[in-house]
Amino acid sequence: MSTLSIENISMRFDLPNGTHVQALQDVSLELKTGELMSVLGPSGCGKTTLLNILAGFLAPTEGQITLNDHRVTGPDAERGMVFQQGALFEWMSVRENVSFGPRMKGQREAEYGGNVDHLLEVVGLKDFKEKAVYELSGGMQQRVALARCLANDPDVILMDEPLGALDALTREKMQGLVLKLWKETGKTIVLITHSVEEALLLGERLLVMAPRPGRIHKEYRLPFAEMGV
Ligand code: ADP
Ligand code: ADP
Numbered sequence: 265m266s267t268l269s270i271e272n273i274s275m276r277f278d279l280p281n282g283t284h285v286q287a288l289q290d291v292s293l294e295l296k297t298g299e300l301m302s303v304l305g306p307s308g309c310g311k312t313t314l315l316n317i318l319a320g321f322l323a324p325t326e327g328q329i330t331l332n333d334h335r336v337t338g339p340d341a342e343r344g345m346v347f348q349q350g351a352l353f354e355w356m357s358v359r360e361n362v363s364f365g366p367r368m369k370g371q372r373e374a375e376y377g378g379n380v381d382h383l384l385e386v387v388g389l390k391d392f393k394e395k396a397v398y399e400l401s402g403g404m405q406q407r408v409a410l411a412r413c414l415a416n417d418p419d420v421i422l423m424d425e426p427l428g429a430l431d432a433l434t435r436e437k438m439q440g441l442v443l444k445l446w447k448e449t450g451k452t453i454v455l456i457t458h459s460v461e462e463a464l465l466l467g468e469r470l471l472v473m474a475p476r477p478g479r480i481h482k483e484y485r486l487p488f489a490e491m492g493v
Contacts, residue, residue, distance in 0.1 A: 266332045266342075266419045268318065268452065269294040273327035275313050275478075286477035287313045288324070293471065293480070297419070300446050300453045302467035304460060310478025311456045315422050318454060319345050331420070341369075344418030346409050348425045352397045358408050359384065359393040365416035376415070383411040387441065403434035407441065414445070423455040427462065439465055 275288040287310045295301060303311050316322040317329065320339040329336040331343070345351075352361050362383060366376035384390050387407040397405055406426055413421055423442075427435045439462060446453055457463050463470050467486050474481035 266297045266452065267294060268329070268331050268343075268420055270318065270329045271327050273314075273317060273324045273329070275310070275317065275322070276325045288317075289477035289479045291327075291478070291480055293483070295420070295452055295454065297452055298450045299468060300455070300466060301469040301471055302455045302457055302463040303471045303473065304457060304463045305473030305478075305481070306475055307458075308478075309473040309475035311473060312424055313478065314473075315345075315424050315454065315456055318420075319343050319422050341365075341416050342418055343420045343422060344413040344416050346406075346413050346421065346423040346426045349402065349405065349429050352405060352408055352412070354398040355396060357394050357396055358389055358400070361397060361408055362393075362411045362415050364412060380411075380415055383414050386414075386445070387411045401434075403430055403438060406430065406438060410441070410445070414449070418451070420452040420454070423453065425456050425458060428458055435462075442466060 271292050273288055273291045274286070277285045277287055279285065291314065303314065305311055313322065317324050320329070320336050320343065323337070353364070359380060362380050363376055366380070381390070381393075384393050387410055389404065389407055389411065392400065392404065397408060400408070409426065427438050430438060442453070442455070443466060445451070455466060464486065470484040470486055472481045472484070473479065
């Protein structure tokens with residue numbers, strides 16, 4: 265059982281001209297294993313900042329983050345990130361992208377190969393594993409990004425508008441895939457979205473943020489919407 269908790273987080277960016285942006289103000293929340301929380305809020309309300317803090321990419325000005333009772337001070341393999349787009353190695357093959365994490369950990373093909381092939385099958389890219397990423401459609405690239413994240417077997421998956429750049433039909437298919445993965449893997453997922461519809465569809469919990477300075481406006485627990493997955 266893992267719990268990711270953030271306590272009284274504030275984030276202030278000091279700008280070169282002497283002014284500052286208070287991106288987050290006193291945000292606290294707790295995420296238990298297997299919870300799926302979507303984060304909704306207007307542009308500039310601090311969603312990406314919050315996710316980067318959860319990932320350990322940014323150190324908050326105040327407050328602390330703990331994962332399973334130990335304090336998080338930087339990125340680690342327990343938290344995986346899926347970005348909106350563009351974070352893949354486009355010149356490398358699909359399979360090389362998904363294998364990247366395990367290889368960085370020093371694993372050999374014999375250790376990671378089976379799992380990587382399994383994940384490529386799960387995201388429906390079995391027949392495309394030798395293709396270069398730049399040859400694929402946007403939806404397929406996002407499926408590569410999901411598989412690459414899962415290959416690291418993180419406890420918590422942080423998604424920064426992973427479906428925002430996709431057309432409506434592809435997005436719908438990807439939403440189904442995220443739900444399926446969530447149910448099958450039991451991972452904790454935080455998903456930033458601009459779409460109320462997507463938040464209602466995917467969120468078990470829904471965090472609505474308010475801007476200036478970014479803070480939690482309201483939190484909802486939603487009846488879990490079953491999609492045809
Ligand atoms: P959202 O993801 O909700 O659009 P962000 O977290 O990207 O919001 O940004 C929240 C606020 O913090 C914005 O006003 C943004 O301009 C500011 N901000 C984010 N990152 C930085 C940074 N590195 N330096 C200065 N200001 C930043
Ligand atoms: P997705 O909904 O996953 O984004 P698309 O709608 O972009 O997929 O494409 C639908 C199908 O068309 C893919 O599953 C794939 O079979 C095929 N396809 C799309 N783009 C390419 C490509 N660049 N090379 C080969 N096949 C492709």
